[in-house]
Structures are given as structure tokens and as C-alpha cells.
Amino acid sequence: MGRKPGSKNDKESTSKRREVMMAAARLLLKKGLHKTTMREIARESGIVVGTLYHYISSKDDLLTMIMDEELAAVHEFIRDSEKALTRLGPLKTLRVTINRYLHLIDVSQDLQVFWYQESGNMLPDQRRRLIEVEDKLAVMYSKILTAGCKSGDFQVKDPLLAAHDIIVLGDMWAFRRWFIGRHCTLDEFIRHQTDLILSGISSQAPAGRAAGIKRPNKSKTTGGAVRKRR
């Protein structure tokens, strides 16, 4: 392809760079880091390996690019949640945040699994960034929980541990969707697990009431035994 000086070239170059990144992501998430060769990435991008290196500098560079996108989304998610906390209060914020969190993971399930599986094959900097964002997530949930303790909505002994409990819900959906997905939809999963968490941290039992959330009590979908009101 031709080129015009300056901006046109840059724009084409960076857009091609993104194309390559997305082609790489498709293969990497499907086949893993070691089993995906640069030649395959080139083929998926419609170019050959020599040209590939005009747009990216190394395989690690590709990983970093993919990570940048993902982490930016998570950081934005965290900012949004902290804004919501001041507007909606702890209890509603927790429900909304868990809901958005699991939907976020549902979309990028393969990515989530990828980071776990390849974390041992990454550069130290890359590993550090993953731990960092996981830590920020935990702090975010911890803030919501402690705010809820102050407002009287929650009774949590160890907010940080409870925060990890919530984060693990995401891992669970990502790693076990092949199994859980056969038993319930994502929204059913979210409702079920949110109730479990709330039943454990709410200062008033049972969870459903304490949550104070509209829940259509057509217990048709759940099918099972309805929680006994004491």
C-alpha cells in the first residue's frame, strides 16, 4: 500500500497494529502462548512473519498490548464502581458492581483464563501488573464493604477476605462456565451467588430481605425449595 507523509501513515500503521493485535489475541486465547507461533499470527493477520515485525517488536510486545486493553477496561470498571458508591450507597452498589463484574468477565472469559494459565510464562513486569489490578479490585470491593459496615447494612469481620470471595466468583464463572453454564444462565448464577455473599455479610437475616432489592418472587425459575421465612 502507498503512503502519504505524516498523519495518514501513522493512522494506517497504528490501525494495522491493532489488527495484528486482535488476530494475535484470537489465536493466543485459543491455543495458548507457546503453541501459537509468530508465523501463525502473521498468517491470521494476512501478512508474513517479516512484515509482522514492522508493526510489533516482539511476542512479548503483543502480550503487553493485549494486556493494556484489558487492564484499561478493568480500571474503568473500578472507577465507575467507586463513583456509584457515593451515589447509590453500599448495599445497592455491591449488588450492581457484582452484576457488572460478572458480566464483564462473561464477555472476556477466555482472556481471564489466559492470564491465569500464562502468568508463569510472562515477563516480571507483566505479572506485576496483573497482581496490581487484582489488588485494586480487592481494595474496591473492600471499600464498598467497609462503607456498608459503617452504614449498618453489613457485618463483615474481614472486608479484604470477603472482597476476595467476590472476586473468586469471577474466576469461578470463567473457569467453570463449561460446567455451570449447563445448570443455570449467567443471571441466575449472579443472583444465586450474590444471595450467598449477602447472606454471609448482611447484618440482618435472611439475605433476600436484607438486600432490599426488587426480586420478583416468582420462584418458578429456581424450581427448588423456597427459603423458609422464620
Place this chain on the structure above:
Amino acid sequence: MGRKPGSKNDKESTSKRREVMMAAARLLLKKGLHKTTMREIARESGIVVGTLYHYISSKDDLLTMIMDEELAAVHEFIRDSEKALTRLGPLKTLRVTINRYLHLIDVSQDLQVFWYQESGNMLPDQRRRLIEVEDKLAVMYSKILTAGCKSGDFQVKDPLLAAHDIIVLGDMWAFRRWFIGRHCTLDEFIRHQTDLILSGISSQAPAGRAAGIKRPNKSKTTGGAVRKRR
């Protein structure tokens, strides 16, 4: 080394085989599958690479050997738990099983992480066996829960989902011990998480009472906000 005909040789050979396996396990769990070379495994075993292949047939063979040991232990754990169910009843069995389960994982933490991280680099048969045992674990917990539903101890809408909830506790402790370990000991973690699960599935609230388990209420160690008795 010398040799005598027949049994002595076999014994020496298989014991050496185990030595090699354990040396390999040490390296593999620490460095991962791809970063551990056969030459390193040989060096760790005190032999050279040529001799290594007199005791094992391939790198995959080593993986399978390590897996055999691990899976045998898990299957024994499952059998023990099913025996306990008939003796102790659902509620006590659940507590005991969760406790033993997490202690089991605590001992073999690196192994647990290893299977997750390298599952993508394994032979199809090996992957299948891992999924199989995970499935058996889920069925085991599911049996305990449904038994508890019949006896009136529990109220569980979806026992299989709840079973996965419990299994994920193990993953949580294995993957996040570096973090959680700073906040609480394993036994504190077990108590905390068991209460969380029981508060979600018990037919009577609150969880602590329903569990009917001795819990020393010196809340000194927790340090945080003491649960308000209402």
C-alpha cells in the same frame, strides 16, 4: 551400581523411577512445564539425560506419573468422605469434609496451581482425567448436600452449583494463599468460609447456630468489628 538378577533389579529400578519422578515434580511445580528441561530434571536426579530415559519414556510420562499419585490421593479422599456420610450424617460430614479438603489442598498447593496452569499443555487423556476427578469431587459434595436436604439440615436449590462453590474454596486458597495467608491462618480461613457456605445453605439462620459447632467466641484474633449479637 551393581545388580542382582530378578527382583533386586526391579526394585532398584522402580525406586529410582520414583526418585526421578519426585525430582521432576520439584522442578516442574516450581518452574512450570516448558521452563523445566529434561537436562535439569536429570541433574536434579543426579544422573545425565541419557540415563534418564532408562527410567522414564518421555516428559509426558513424567507428568502422568505425578498425576497418578495426586489423583489416587483425591480418590481416596472421596471414598473416605462417602464413608463418613453414613456415619456422621450430612451436617457434620460437610464440615469435616471441607476441613479435610482444604488441608489436602494446603499441602499440595503448588500441585493444584500446576494442574490449572499447565492443563492447556497436556495430552488430551491427561486433561480428561483432571476433569473427571473434578467432576467426581462435585458429585461427592452434591451427595452430602442432597442428603442434608432430605434430613432437613440444608435448603439447597442447586446442590451441584453449591458443590462447585465449595470446590472453588480450594482453588481460592491455592491461588491466593500468598495474599490471604497474610490475613488469616488456614484454620481461620476454613472456619470463615465454612460459615459463609453454611449460612447460605442452612435451613435455619444464623449460620453459626445452625452449624451446631463449637466455636470459641474469643474474637480477639479477628481484631476487626465484632459481630453484633442482636
Place this chain on the structure above:
DNA sequence: CGTATATAATCGAACGGTCGTTCGTTCGAT
């Protein structure tokens, strides 16, 4: 407008290195 030139973008062969595995040989005990 047409030609020359500089400079991208593209290509694919080749390089350097690693790793799992094999093989011919040597060693040592029976």
C-alpha cells in the same frame, strides 16, 4: 505531465538457539 528518487511496506530465506529424544560407546558387576 512524465520521470527520477526516496521511502514506505512486503516478502521469505536464513540465523541462532533451545529442547526432547536417540544412539553408540564405555563402565562395572556377575
Place this chain on the structure above:
DNA sequence: ATCGAACGAACGACCGTTCGATTATATACG
């Protein structure tokens, strides 16, 4: 003399990366 055990060099395959050559196009110039 025989046979398992030990050795380590060598093989073959693969992979990330580089590089020199080629092509195509936008700019400069006559």
C-alpha cells in the same frame, strides 16, 4: 563373556527474530 546402567555428543525439529532484496507509491523535479 554378558548385560544392565551410565554417559554425553549428536540429531532433528521448531521457534523467535533478523536481514537483504524486491515492490509499490508518494514526493520532487524537469
